Amino acid sequence: MEEREGEVRWDGLCSRDAAARAAALDTIGQAVLRRAESVASGAVADGLPVPVARDGLGEALARLLMLSKRCPFPDVREKSEAILGGVQELGIRIPRPLGHGPSRFIPEKETIQVGKEDAAMHTLFAESFATLGRLDNVTLVMVFHPQYLESFLKTQHYLLQMDGPLPLHYRHYIGIMAAARHQCSYLVNLHVNDFLHVGGDPKWLNGLENAPQKLQNLGELNKMLAHRPWLITKEHIEQLLKTEENSWSLAELIHAVVLLTHYHSLASFTFGCGISPEIDCEGGHTFRPPSVSNYCICDITNGYHGVDEIHASPAGSIPSTESVCEVEALMEKMKQLQECRDEEEASQEEMATRFEREKRESMFVCSSEDEESAATRDVSRHFEDTSYGYKDFSRHGMHVPTFRVQDYSWEDHGYSLVNRLYPDVGQLLDEKFHIAYNLTYNTMAMHKDVDTSMLRRAIWNYIHCMFGIRYDDYDYGEINQLLDRSFKVYIKTVVCTPEKTTKRMYDSFWRQFEHSEKVQLVCVLRDSPTSCLPDSHSLSFSCCSWGSAHSQVTGKCRVPGLK
Numbered sequence: 079m080e081e082r083e084g085e086v087r088w089d090g091l092c093s094r095d096a097a098a099r100a101a102a103l104d105t106i107g108q109a110v111l112r113r114a115e116s117v118a119s120g121a122v123a124d125g126l127p128v129p130v131a132r133d134g135l136g137e138a139l140a141r142l143l144m145l146s147k148r149c150p151f152p153d154v155r156e157k158s159e160a161i162l163g164g165v166q167e168l169g170i171r172i173p174r175p176l177g178h179g180p181s182r183f184i185p186e187k188e189t190i191q192v193g194k195e196d197a198a199m200h201t202l203f204a205e206s207f208a209t210l211g212r213l214d215n216v217t218l219v220m221v222f223h224p225q226y227l228e229s230f231l232k233t234q235h236y237l238l239q240m241d242g243p244l245p246l247h248y249r250h251y252i253g254i255m256a257a258a259r260h261q262c263s264y265l266v267n268l269h270v271n272d273f274l275h276v277g278g279d280p281k282w283l284n285g286l287e288n289a290p291q292k293l294q295n296l297g298e299l300n301k302m303l304a305h306r307p308w309l310i311t312k313e314h315i316e317q318l319l320k321t322e323e324n325s326w327s328l329a330e331l332i333h334a335v336v337l338l339t340h341y342h343s344l345a346s347f348t349f350g351c352g353i354s355p356e357i358d359c360e361g362g363h364t365f366r367p368p369s370v371s372n373y374c375i376c377d378i379t380n381g382y383h384g385v386d387e388i389h390a391s392p393a394g395s396i397p398s399t400e401s402v403c404e405v406e407a408l409m410e411k412m413k414q415l416q417e418c419r420d421e422e423e424a425s426q427e428e429m430a431t432r433f434e435r436e437k438r439e440s441m442f443v444c445s446s447e448d449e450e451s452a453a454t455r456d457v458s459r460h461f462e463d464t465s466y467g468y469k470d471f472s473r474h475g476m477h478v479p480t481f482r483v484q485d486y487s488w489e490d491h492g493y494s495l496v497n498r499l500y501p502d503v504g505q506l507l508d509e510k511f512h513i514a515y516n517l518t519y520n521t522m523a524m525h526k527d528v529d530t531s532m533l534r535r536a537i538w539n540y541i542h543c544m545f546g547i548r549y550d551d552y553d554y555g556e557i558n559q560l561l562d563r564s565f566k567v568y569i570k571t572v573v574c575t576p577e578k579t580t581k582r583m584y585d586s587f588w589r590q591f592e593h594s595e596k597v598q599l600v601c602v603l604r605d606s607p608t609s610c611l612p613d614s615h616s617l618s619f620s621c622c623s624w625g626s627a628h629s630q631v632t633g634k635c636r637v638p639g640l641k
Contacts, residue, residue, distance in 0.1 A: 086110065086138060091145070091154055092208045103157040110138050111164055118168040136173075136365070137358075139165060143173050144358035148192050148213045150203035155193065173363040176355075180215035183352030183584045184593045190221055202228060209235050214268070215353045216344070222594040226513050226601050233506040237337055238272075242500065243329040244337075247278035251293060252334055255286070256341035258457045259304040261577040264348050265341060266457055267359045292324040296334060303335070304342045305468045305574075308481075308545060332499040336507070343604035349576035350568075350600040352584060405523045405590050411559050412532050419553075426550070468574040481547045514605035517598055523590045536560045538602060541573055562587070572603055 086109045090102025113135050139162065146158040162172045179186025192213065195203060202224055206217050209231065220227045236242075238249050250273035257265035270283060282289040286297060295318060302310050318326045326334065347353075355361035486492075488511065497504025515538075522528045539549060540557050561569070565587040571579050588596060 088141065088211065091149070091151075092211055094204065094208060096151075096153060099151060099154060100157075103154065103161075106142075107157065107161045107164070110135070110142070110161055111168075113138070114165045114168050114170055118170055135170075140173050140358040140363050143175065143363055144212065144356065147175065147357060148218075150192060150195075150200060150207050150213055152193060171365050171367070173365050174368065175357050176362055176364055180218040180354055181352045182354055183581050184219065184597075188593055189218060192218070199224065206231055209239070212356070212358075214356060215264075216348065219351050219353060219597060220347070220601070222597045223517060223601060226510070226517060229506075229510045229513050233503075233510050234340070236503065236506055237333075237340060243327065243333045246276040247273055248293070249333075249337060250276060251278060251282060251289065252296070252337045253341045254283075255293070255296065255300050256304070256338045257345050259300055260342060260345035260349070261457050262345035262348055263457050264353055264355060264359075265345060268356065290324070292326065295324055295326075296338075299335070300338055301466050303338050305466060329499050332496060333503075336496065336500065336503060346572050346576040347600050347604050349579040350572040350584075350603065351597055352579075352581060405525065408533075408560065409522060409525065409528065415532065415556055415559060481545070483542065483547055483549055511605050514601050517601060521592075521595070523588075523592070523595070532556070533560055534602065537569065537599065540566070540569065541603065544570060544573070569603065572600065 086106055087102065088106070090098055090105075093099050093102070117135055142158045142162050146155050146162060149155050149158070166172045179189055181189065190199060192203070199221065202221065203213055203217075207213050210217075217227065217231070220230060238253075239246070242249075244252075250269045253269040254266050254273065257269065273283070274280060282293075286294055299310070299314055299318065302314070315331070318331055319328065357363055488508070493504045493508050495504075496507065518530050518534065520526065520528055520530065522530060522533075535552070536557050539552050539554070540561060542549070543554060543557070564583075568579070568583045568587050571583060584596065588599075
């Protein structure tokens, strides 16, 4: 509406200056009410009983609804609500939110409510709003861990908006390509809007075949990074770096790879935490009136039921004896394993055998809900080869290669490579990985002052093991002691096929742990300084191949251990 009409500009609402926001709100209010009056008078002339928001008015009203609920500035929330009230007085139906809160998995009352945050949290919210133009649902869930969120937002802002090798519209389009590979319509919708806002060509959104050949050429690397990063070779990198009209420069390609892995892993976070559609996006609001029970048939068909029903815990509101015993049993296992460590240490041969056993077993961890899922046309048009996805090695007779983390790691090789080709990004990623690695509050469910390092290491080493990555100094026999099957199913689904994550999976493990602890787990699943999880894991596989290709293209950057 703002571009076509030249009447509504939303940018001024991101200002930290109250006077600037007030002026922007006055302009927005006048433009929206003027359009609403036009629609209302047109409805009277056409004999319509209820005027329908059209010609961009619906989008503007949905945006105002989002601002009235999710803006950290109280003046914007109040004025947005007043503008909506004025439109409603004209007889035009205004939208209402669908769903309950930023996550389908976490009760809204257990998330931080906008307008009720403390001073430190408000500063973080205001920074996020000023940067993104919204306080999105990812932020409202990730804020359970403010230190991690701050690092995440800083890294994402640098990748999308600061100086870099790629133009702004390319960055958002690559974000769309990456999110679409995991069928993440939530992220696709956000970046479609951002892509258009920075001047992207709308024709590109009709399908990848309408984008420049240079971006189309990135499709093969995109699908492999998303689903089977262990298959990436130096030839894939060399192909993109060839000197021709649609080739990529070294700096451009590292920027693209970081964006791809960032959004692949963010899709894992989105699905793993059950992030709800944004209020102003498709699936986040409706213009239909509520029924007497406060939700109508359109809510039911979209999967939204009564708030008590949708967030009811399988164990109920009172901790069950069984689930409490699970926490106690887990802590006892940790104690026993520590005592065994102190008493004796397994031989290198035995630890290698245990790794291979766990690697094989991980291939057979799958959910009873595991089935092929087809991407919708709205998402699948942004990538090619829609049938390509994650496949377990053993189910297809393939050998699972063992990749020793000592041979190639983020700290020793990936960090310097990324930082050399895309200055400062290596430092930002490294900071984020280390925050995730060390993220602990020394709690386990209702217990405090607990050393959780053994459990945390078992979690990320299990992920490493699934991808054939081994630590020589870790006893993989600990994994089966600490991670039960339902937990392994959730981890593998979030990491490998995040679009298949369900609330049942989320509810089935750690039943007496806090939601913040489960969100912390997902942060760990998407980030690790050991280069083995969705973000840094895929990045490291590509950098490993990159190092070999780069050495042949430039004669530099030969990585130890690569042939």
